[in-house]
Amino acid sequence: xxxxxxxxxxxxxxxxxxxxxxxxxxxxxxxxxxxxxxxxxxxxxxxxxxxxxxxxxxxxxxxxxxxxxxxxxxxxxxxxxxxxxxxxxxxxxxxxxxxxxxxxxxxxxxxxxxxxxxxxxxxxxxxxxxxxxxxxxxxxxxxxxxxxxxxxxxxxxxxxxxxxxxxxxxxxxxxxxxxxxxxxxxxxxxxxxxxxxxxxxxxxxxxxxxxxxxxxxxxxxxxxxxxxxxxxxxxxxxxxxxxxxxxxxxxxxxxxxxxxxxxxxxxxxxxxxxxxxxxxxxxxxxxxxxxxxxxxxxxxxxxxxxxxxxxxxxxxxxxxxxxxxxxxxxxxxxxxxxxxxxxxxxxxxxxxxxxxxxxxxxxxxxxxxxxxxxxxxxxxxxxxxxxxxxxxxxxxxxxxxxxxxxxxxxxxxxxxxxxxxxxxxxxxxxxxxxxxxxxxxxxxxxxxxxxxxxxxxxxxxxxxxxxxxxxxxxxxxxxxxxxxxxxxxxxxxxxxxxxxxxxxxxxxxxxxxxxxxxxxxxxxxxxxxxxxxxxxxxxxxxxxxxxxxxxxxxxxxxxxxxxxxxxxxxxxxxxxxxxxxxxxxxxxxxxxxxxxxxxxxxxxxxxxxxxxxxxxxxxxxxxxxxxxxxxxxxxxxxxxxxxxxxxxxxxxxxxxxxxxxxx
Amino acid sequence: xxxxxxxxxxxxxxxxxxxxxxxxxxxxxxxxxxxxxxxxxxxxxxxxxxxxxxxxxxxxxxxxxxxxxxxxxxxxxxxxxxxxxxxxxxxxxxxxxxxxxxxxxxxxxxxxxxxxxxxxxxxxxxxxxxxxxxxxxxx
Numbered sequence: 001x002x003x004x005x006x007x008x009x010x011x012x013x014x015x016x017x018x019x020x021x022x023x024x025x026x027x028x029x030x031x032x033x034x035x036x037x038x039x040x041x042x043x044x045x046x047x048x049x050x051x052x053x054x055x056x057x058x059x060x061x062x063x064x065x066x067x068x069x070x071x072x073x074x075x076x077x078x079x080x081x082x083x084x085x086x087x088x089x090x091x092x093x094x095x096x097x098x099x100x101x102x103x104x105x106x107x108x109x110x111x112x113x114x115x116x117x118x119x120x121x122x123x124x125x126x127x128x129x130x131x132x133x134x135x136x137x138x139x140x141x142x143x144x145x146x147x148x149x150x151x152x153x154x155x156x157x158x159x160x161x162x163x164x165x166x167x168x169x170x171x172x173x174x175x176x177x178x179x180x181x182x183x184x185x186x187x188x189x190x191x192x193x194x195x196x197x198x199x200x201x202x203x204x205x206x207x208x209x210x211x212x213x214x215x216x217x218x219x220x221x222x223x224x225x226x227x228x229x230x231x232x233x234x235x236x237x238x239x240x241x242x243x244x245x246x247x248x249x250x251x252x253x254x255x256x257x258x259x260x261x262x263x264x265x266x267x268x269x270x271x272x273x274x275x276x277x278x279x280x281x282x283x284x285x286x287x288x289x290x291x292x293x294x295x296x297x298x299x300x301x302x303x304x305x306x307x308x309x310x311x312x313x314x315x316x317x318x319x320x321x322x323x324x325x326x327x328x329x330x331x332x333x334x335x336x337x338x339x340x341x342x343x344x345x346x347x348x349x350x351x352x353x354x355x356x357x358x359x360x361x362x363x364x365x366x367x368x369x370x371x372x373x374x375x376x377x378x379x380x381x382x383x384x385x386x387x388x389x390x391x392x393x394x395x396x397x398x399x400x401x402x403x404x405x406x407x408x409x410x411x412x413x414x415x416x417x418x419x420x421x422x423x424x425x426x427x428x429x430x431x432x433x434x435x436x437x438x439x440x441x442x443x444x445x446x447x448x449x450x451x452x453x454x455x456x457x458x459x460x461x462x463x464x465x466x467x468x469x470x471x472x473x474x475x476x477x478x479x480x481x482x483x484x485x486x487x488x489x490x491x492x493x494x495x496x497x498x499x500x501x502x503x504x505x506x507x508x509x510x511x512x513x514x515x516x517x518x519x520x521x522x523x524x525x526x527x528x529x530x531x532x533x534x535x536x537x538x539x540x541x542x543x544x545x546x547x548x549x550x551x552x553x554x555x556x557x558x559x560x561x562x563x564x565x566x567x568x569x570x571x572x573x574x575x576x577x578x579x580x581x582x583x584x585x586x587x588x589x590x591x592x593x594x595x596x597x598x599x600x601x602x603x604x605x606x607x608x609x610x611x612x613x614x615x616x617x618x619x620x621x622x623x624x625x626x627x628x629x630x631x632x633x634x635x636x637x638x639x640x641x642x643x644x645x646x647x648x649x650x651x652x653x654x655x656x657x658x659x660x661x662x663x
Numbered sequence: 664x665x666x667x668x669x670x671x672x673x674x675x676x677x678x679x680x681x682x683x684x685x686x687x688x689x690x691x692x693x694x695x696x697x698x699x700x701x702x703x704x705x706x707x708x709x710x711x712x713x714x715x716x717x718x719x720x721x722x723x724x725x726x727x728x729x730x731x732x733x734x735x736x737x738x739x740x741x742x743x744x745x746x747x748x749x750x751x752x753x754x755x756x757x758x759x760x761x762x763x764x765x766x767x768x769x770x771x772x773x774x775x776x777x778x779x780x781x782x783x784x785x786x787x788x789x790x791x792x793x794x795x796x797x798x799x800x801x802x
Binding site for chain 2: 560561562564567570571574575577578579600603604605606607608610611
């Protein structure tokens with residue numbers, strides 16, 4: 001270490017020191033002194049420029065030796081707002097005096113403002129240690145320098161440690177960034193896989209094949225939920241997760257949770273109980289999807305870790321005023337329970353009670369962390385009590401504004417896709433598989449599809465052709481979706497609705513889509529129904545008169561059931577067994593010109609169509625029943641049959657995925 | 664009405680089940696269902712009081728079944744069921760001995776109830792105007 005660098009280190013280490021010789025001439029001062037008092041120069045007279053309080057009543061400095069080793073307060077005469085408390089030491093070997101101290105607390109703000117932005121005041125405590133060394137007095141210049149070297153080495157070590165710490169932090173950050181990116185990357189092919197499996201399911205597989213397909217689909221959905229968890233987690237960490245504030249019915253949400261999890265519970269022969277107090281407000285305002293996610297997480301865990309007995313969701317209000325209601329949701333189980341040790345760690349990420357148990361109970365260990373974060377975001381509380389071997393009780397308390405039941409958006413999964421018929425759609429997507437999935441999803445609805453592999457190709461097509469809707473991937477080679485949209489909107493001046501297709505579920509990304517002029521977005525991998533809904537929503541905006549008609553309506557059957565719980569599931573089973581066959585028969589007969597069978601079969605399924613309230617094809621069935629080949633063309637017949645066929649397939653799909661059907 | 668023994672015949676299993684539910688709803692629970700006329704005819708020894716019979720069936724038509732029932736036991740009340748807009752042939756079946764007909768539609772349950780009520784009334788009338796053998800013997 002050179003003399004110069006030692007001096008510099010010294011100045012840095014003792015930012016508030018002043019060193020002067022026996023003639024009172026200042027020979028060095030600390031870095032902060034330099035910044036505080038720009039006029040201060042080496043060679044200035046210490047005794048003239050500084051006031052020293054606390055030595056004796058006479059403030060004139062008579063003998064420097066008098067000052068040594070006493071607590072003094074020092075101030076610079078030309079700028080005396082700052083007082084320094086400290087001590088003057090005599091360095092015998094060099095015949096120099098040194099003042100070492102700290103600025104007085106009342107001046108802290110000025111000091112911080114002027115000099116200390118880069119120096120941590122609290123770290124200055126090391127000065128005390130140095131003071132002790134000086135007090136021993138035997139220290140030689142050499143020793144002093146050696147000490148400084150040691151200190152600076154120590155500092156260097158500290159710095160290295162700091163760097164190492166930063167690198168660890170960075171590694172941990174990049175691990176998360178890696179996970180986020182990976183999950184993003186995985187979503188794209190997963191979209192393809194799920195789409196293909198769905199398609200396969202519609203190909204009349206044998207029962208064994210059906211079984212394989214269902215298992216594959218279940219595995220995909222599991223994988224997707226893991227990926228979604230990771231994404232959620234990253235979103236929460238990035239402050240990206242924003243809660244919705246809409247009216248919802250808590251009882252419906254809890255029923256949904258049961259619907260989703262009941263099969264898991266019944267696989268293990270667990271009782272799934274719900275105890276819902278009717279005094280809970282019919283409408284609360286919050287984020288129902290996230291509340292459902294919380295409940296599914298907790299209840300899913302309860303089922304996962306319970307081998308026999310029950311799981312129960314109980315919900316009741318604990319306080320209500322005119323505007324808010326505090327509800328308590330308790331999820332109890334008779335499962336394996338948790339040790340107290342583990343309870344403390346349950347909300348930390350990637351935790352499961354022990355590694356061996358994770359073999360029996362799969363999961364990422366992210367669920368509870370996300371749950372906790374979500375509850376925190378909702379400003380609620382979650383507490384867990386558990387006893388090993390006896391069970392667990394999770395109590396969730398949420399304080400939510402009371403809403404208006406009329407504002408609850410009825411989640412209408414019965415959508416009428418007839419609006420799609422004959423519409424032209426441009427799909428801009430570079431990934432062939434994803435293009436294929438989108439096309440396959442839309443194909444049954446008789447839309448006209450045009451494909452483009454990237455933004456540039458899309459622009460070429462758009463110059464000569466117009467479309468009802470454009471589906472636009474964001475990341476594409478040559479020209480991405482955002483740029484293409486900008487050009488479509490600003491240069492080609494085309495107002496066709498553009499729906500972004502993106503695997504990126506981050507709000508910033510989605511906001512960018514809307515900002516460049518897109519109308520909506522669909523996140524890959526998509527649920528078929530959601531995909532269609534968004535497209536239909538945008539199309540409906542264009543043609544408001546074509547309002548969405550319900551696909552089917554079970555109210556009539558439900559009314560008829562009169563308390564017979566099996567009735568509706570029985571009827572749906574009959575419907576699924578009979579009607580598609582009849583429709584196939586109509587199809588075949590029409591091809592064979594056997595119009596008598598067409599008429600008779602249409603006649604026969606009439607009650608099924610009417611009783612299930614499939615009103616969109618009521619007229620068509622009547623038409624088929626009375627088909628008059630002399631006055632009506634073969635083309636008309638085919639169109640009518642096609643429409644009936646489509647609607648029935650939608651109804652069948654919708655019923656088999658959403659309704660309870662007898663086995 | 665509750666103790667009537669009922670047969671339901673329709674080759675559309677969907678409507679058959681709806682019909683059954685309607686009857687359960689109005690308190691009839693002695694019900695047998697058949698998806699074709701032949702099966703129904705084979706069970707006539709069970710002596711049903713009322714048979715609800717779909718008019719348009721594929722294999723054995725409603726009218727054929729009606730004729731066979733009447734030949735077997737003319738005292739069974741047969742109610743024809745017809746699809747909407749298909750009344751004329753059903754009306755014709757009245758000439759063949761059907762008691763009444765019901766048009767499948769919106770208000771089936773009350774129509775069924777009404778028909779059954781009339782059957783009860785008619786039976787009562789028949790019973791009172793036709794004294795039993797004992798009564799005749801001791802007169």
